[in-house]
Amino acid sequence: MSHFDILIVGSGHAGSHAAICLRQLKYEGSIGVIGEEENFPYERPPLSKDYLSGEKSFDRILIRSEDYWAEQRIGMLLGRRVGELMPEQHIVRTVSGESFGYGNLIWAAGGVARRLACDGANLAGIHYIRHVGDADGLLKELPGVRRIVVIGGGYVGLEAAASLRKMGKDVVLVEAAARTLARSTCETVSRFVEAQHRLRGVQFRLGVGVARIEGRSGRVASVHLLDGTSIDADLVIVGIGIVPAVEVLAAAGAKVTNGVEVDEQCRTSVPNVFAIGDCAFHKNRYADYAMVRLESVQNALDQAHVVARTLVAQGARYDSLPWFWSNQYDIRLQTAGLSIGYDRTEIRGDISTSSFAVDYYKGDRLIATDCINSPKDFVAARKKLTEQFKETVD
Amino acid sequence: MRPVITGLINRVPKAGANRNCKMAKITYIEHGGAEHVVDVPEGYSLMEGATKNSVPGIVAECMGGCACATCHIYVDPAWRGAVPNANDDEIAMLEYASDVQEGSRLSCQIKVTRSMDGMVVRMPASQG
Numbered sequence A: 001m002s003h004f005d006i007l008i009v010g011s012g013h014a015g016s017h018a019a020i021c022l023r024q025l026k027y028e029g030s031i032g033v034i035g036e037e038e039n040f041p042y043e044r045p046p047l048s049k050d051y052l053s054g055e056k057s058f059d060r061i062l063i064r065s066e067d068y069w070a071e072q073r074i075g076m077l078l079g080r081r082v083g084e085l086m087p088e089q090h091i092v093r094t095v096s097g098e099s100f101g102y103g104n105l106i107w108a109a110g111g112v113a114r115r116l117a118c119d120g121a122n123l124a125g126i127h128y129i130r131h132v133g134d135a136d137g138l139l140k141e142l143p144g145v146r147r148i149v150v151i152g153g154g155y156v157g158l159e160a161a162a163s164l165r166k167m168g169k170d171v172v173l174v175e176a177a178a179r180t181l182a183r184s185t186c187e188t189v190s191r192f193v194e195a196q197h198r199l200r201g202v203q204f205r206l207g208v209g210v211a212r213i214e215g216r217s218g219r220v221a222s223v224h225l226l227d228g229t230s231i232d233a234d235l236v237i238v239g240i241g242i243v244p245a246v247e248v249l250a251a252a253g254a255k256v257t258n259g260v261e262v263d264e265q266c267r268t269s270v271p272n273v274f275a276i277g278d279c280a281f282h283k284n285r286y287a288d289y290a291m292v293r294l295e296s297v298q299n300a301l302d303q304a305h306v307v308a309r310t311l312v313a314q315g316a317r318y319d320s321l322p323w324f325w326s327n328q329y330d331i332r333l334q335t336a337g338l339s340i341g342y343d344r345t346e347i348r349g350d351i352s353t354s355s356f357a358v359d360y361y362k363g364d365r366l367i368a369t370d371c372i373n374s375p376k377d378f379v380a381a382r383k384k385l386t387e388q389f390k391e392t393v394d
Numbered sequence B: 001m002r003p004v005i006t007g008l009i010n011r012v013p014k015a016g017a018n019r020n021c022k023m024a025k026i027t028y029i030e031h032g033g034a035e036h037v038v039d040v041p042e043g044y045s046l047m048e049g050a051t052k053n054s055v056p057g058i059v060a061e062c063m064g065g066c067a068c069a070t071c072h073i074y075v076d077p078a079w080r081g082a083v084p085n086a087n088d089d090e091i092a093m094l095e096y097a098s099d100v101q102e103g104s105r106l107s108c109q110i111k112v113t114r115s116m117d118g119m120v121v122r123m124p125a126s127q128g
Helices: A013-024 A066-072 A132-144 A157-166 A187-199 A247-251 A299-311 A375-393 B044-051 B079-081 B088-094
Strands: A002-007 A031-035 A074-078 A082-085 A091-094 A099-107 A112-113 A126-128 A147-150 A170-175 A205-208 A210-216 A219-225 A230-232 A235-240 A242-244 A259-262 A273-275 A280-284 A290-292 A321-326 A332-337 A344-350 A355-362 A363-371 B023-029 B034-041 B072-075 B104-106 B120-122
Touching: A002 A013, A002 A091, A013 A031, A013 A299, A031 A099, A066 A074, A112 B104, A126 A132, A132 A235, A147 A157, A157 A170, A157 A235, A157 A321, A187 A205, A187 A332, A187 A363, A219 A235, A235 A375, A259 A273, A273 A299, A280 A299, A290 A321, A332 A375, A355 A375, A355 B079, A363 A375, A375 B088, B023 B044, B034 B044, B079 B120, B088 B104
Parallel strands: A002 A031, A002 A099, A031 A074, A099 A273, A126 A235, A147 A170, A147 A235, A170 A205, A259 A280, B023 B120
Antiparallel strands: A082 A091, A091 A099, A112 A242, A210 A219, A219 A230, A280 A290, A321 A332, A332 A363, A344 A355, A355 A363, B023 B034, B072 B104, B072 B120
């Protein structure tokens, strides 16, 4: 049975970055990365943007060249899924029956796209966007379709809508909440984004959920909404969130609620098992120490860095300012901080110029800023929020 | 027992391996003097040429979004004429880079073309 001093489960942004950081920190022990996909680690954000639109080929979204992993003596155990963790023996077992031993385990398995649960959810022509295989399957069908329904008005749905609209497809986006990005931004930003999409011809059905999907010969034909109306569809894209991939940890006794709970060094409740990235539920000082689970590249990379430093015995704790970005058409949306719990917003700049910022306040304290087509405001906001936090601690 | 490094479905050549696609040879010089000569495909940014080939000294936190200034480089004087001028966003972002000098650019904003074949760029002592 192979043994690795540090074994990483997950070859996405978090897992790959943990391995990269460990070698950058001159860690000399053995490192293995178990990845469910056959591909070497690649960037996920382009899957709804540049990769979907064809602007970037797969080789451009690889996180490192293929040779890098062998050069850095990082064992890449690709095409394997972990089915069981035996924490006392320090062993993980894959679903195909291979066992790997570990000194420390980093769980970076992310999550799976949440599936539709209504009638018709298993019809052909319904697509999710989580892995490159999803994007490839979608790309294969796109030439033959015209009318697309996007279910979900979060970042994935909006970015997919933008990419498809640019390809000339008819797009209708359905969102159950009253507005898009209801969980992430304030109404001002939601309405701005929606207006930009409408300008380019995307139609919206907001405040209404999906009842069922109707098929013909096993393939989607129309989407029926809960208000009794229906929309003809040649293809459906679903972006309704993810379910954290933590069942294996739960079965091994880790504390799992909304994802797996971790402390400031990203340790789970199981000894020698860390968790990072989309699956990690952690106390975040920028949410007033509320427990959050952040689905972002920044969170994945920064938690990976914390775990790497912890494992090479450098003092580290996860205290980076959260930030996020989304590109739709020529709109660049960048967010610094977490707006959870805001009670007031202030707009800076002129929305009609499509370049402005929105500050989120909790009482008289600035907690986050959304920057639309304003990178200067974004960098300034990151600095301000980071420094502001340091002041309150000292 | 399966081999440690398994095959790929999306098998891609290492940048430089495919001689049919147009490349430019870029020399990245670390602050300490170490040189890395890389074949970068046309259309890639100078930042991508570095990060995809593990050239140290470029961080690229915002992954090319012109929103962080951690992909800062100095273009060698002999090559400054070969690169297009910075746009307003890049000029604004450069304010946040460390140790800005003549020739300072954000490497994510420069797309490689064949006319840059042989170009030399240097990395700063730190990325902010």
